[in-house]
Amino acid sequence: MFSVYSIQTANAAQWSTTTGTMYSWEDAYRHCANMRAAGRSDWRLPTALELNDRYKNSMSKPAWNPNGSQIDWLWSISKKDGGPYFLVNVNNGARSWDNNRRAFLTCVSDSTIDPNSWLEDADGAKKIKDWARVVKIIAPEAKKNNPEALVFLGKLTFDGTGVQKNEDEAFKLYMAAAKQGQAIGQLSIAALYELGRGTGKDIKSAIYWYEKAAAQNEPGAADAAARLRNAR
Structure with a gap:
């Protein structure tokens, strides 16, 4: 069961805490798409831009990452040049990309950070044929x-x-x-x-x-x- 951490900024959003379990990209996408929490059903996997914005100010054990520095790479719905999916490091904002590994996740809702998030989310749903x-x-x-x-x-x-x-x-x-x-x-x-x-x-x-x-x-x-x- 996720807890929810709200960010009160100009780009207000709600984020779930990071998981202590690693997922394939498709399972990570489904996990967020099926999430129901805080009275919302519009949860999704975040874009790489949203993750980078979210983690640009690193903290050792913030509320959104109760597992601390043992959590590193999180999945996004963003693709590198239309190919593999970006991962963002929760500790320093670094990016990597892959299609075949397992990584951690957090889910986002009500985010206004990335105006193209709808298109990347739709592409992700297309990937799993939903x-x-x-x-x-x-x-x-x-x-x-x-x-x-x-x-x-x-x-x-x-x-x-x-x-x-x-x-x-x-x-x-x-x-x-x-x-x-x-x-x-x-x-x-x-x-x-x-x-x-x-x-x-x-x-x-x-x-x-x-x-x-x-x-x-x-x-x-x-x-x-x-x-x-x-x-x-």
Whole structure:
């Protein structure tokens, strides 16, 4: 049973005490996602930024680490260059990364430190194929018209993963992101126009959006635009 340690700062958050048990990354993620404490159900594994902020002022035996210096590396939900997950040392804020070791954990809720925490949390839920949690995380961001969330939800909606499959709705989500300059949204809209999926087939519009994505160096967009122009 975790105790909860609240931080009264400009970036107020609630943290659980660190565990005395080590976990694989996937078990650590599930542990925090399933945690219920202090009347909250929005606990999650923290990002590397949150952990570094949390532990930048080292203390020998603070309330959030009752086990003292014997606890060292804690898991985060942040990836190094899209690959292995970052770990942060509770004692000095140092970072490492791995996918196959076991480490300690702490959970966080109600944190405003990292504005991209929702995206990393959704990616973590995707990693363990908890699609209901993925949708729960990204749906509120999509309602705010967040372009990254719109693309994420568009992909789920197009594939019918975690939500009902609806290509027309996926087109709308991708378009909302594309109009904000989101490159993957632009590439996706171009492909849907080319194939006539979720909308009528429109090669002129497909070329337009491929070129928009190409201007942002989105891989494959320039070649697709050239292929369609040469075929006309």
